[in-house]
Amino acid sequence: MRNLIVAAGGSLLLAAPFAHADVVGLGASVSYWDSELTGEAADKSGGEVDVENDLDLENDSNANASLYFEHPVPVLPNVRLNYTLVQQSGRGELGANFGGINVGSGVDVRSELDLEQLDFTFYYEVLDNWVNLDLGLTARDLSGELVVREIGGAAQVSKTEVDAVLPMGYLAARFDLPLTGVSIGAEGNFVSYSGDSLHDFNAYGQFEMAVIQLRAGYRQMSIDYEDDDDRLDVEIDGPFVSAGVVF
Template structure:
């Protein structure tokens, strides 16, 4: 079931003067994110701790982005970002969860968590000099599934799923250190509405030489989202490194 949250804070009204690029600019990057997971998942009134009960460990992280900037007034610049987090583990349920019943004793389970999101961000350059500031909105296509499978016995399976297209506010700031190729910055997406909330922030240091752009920093993503009877309330955070090219 897709649930569209239709609130974006008034701070995202882009009334400041916009700075347009002088020429068309392109950029792309890939990154490695060494993330840890914590939080809970729920189906109906059953709750499981994804870290302590399921022992989920980081297996796969895929992150890539692409952006296009242009000199056309009024029209926003566009950024596309893809994130995939896959974790698996073996743990023990101490209480019933969905179709898996414990009958007063613990049940050994194997679990897999897949979180996939595609961000389409439309933004304007408010400042474009040694201080860079972008403001915009992001449409995030979020798909998440937690599969818990009983080991032995009836071999029962339970799935907790969220599937939504969510509008979020977007903000990015970068401060260039003159004549060094070095800069520091931060960027993020955020929304909170009717008990659901999502945020995705990162802070970084960057070194740029010729067309190559290298970054290192810390990223934290929080998802507290309900879709029907299913709910994910998890945090994913850790350091990242990325390499990209700009034209």
């Protein structure tokens, strides 16, 4: 982690005096992410559960919003905020003990997963013409909770939680087709340290007209994180669409 922060920070310091917006810029967008979940969760008892096959979790709702501010001051970084909330629930059957739930010959369960994250990204525009390149650092406030409840019987409950603030590298690139308003791009956050890792990438096509910006693309988020004795090792991916305004 320390090496990642030092390397990224050094790159930012080198880029800072030479890359900045020509004018003040402000933008905001909201998006819908049709996400699917795969992977495992483990808790302090040593039990492990497959969130897709055992719990049959399905996408209920999600919220995604972003806001950015760019300015012409060379030394100070631009700022971007991103918020993501993924909520999934399902009804499945446990084939092995998990948390405080003793299975025996099998237990029907109802499960709920809430995954919430807020990103504070500080970045510089390394290139700003028909080829755009941004480089920065993100502080991600990540919290997740998986609740598994037995249906009937003793109504046993298991709760798996992760909660952390993680430093991540940030990289964004976009290629504009001049005079058309059409562009393609990709952006991502990433960190890997001591067995834990988190990667969040998306690729998109974009159309911009006046102050309106429309995007469609694909997003993949991979979380392998252990908090005390609870662990989430999941992947969330799927297509997304977004609409926003830029000034």
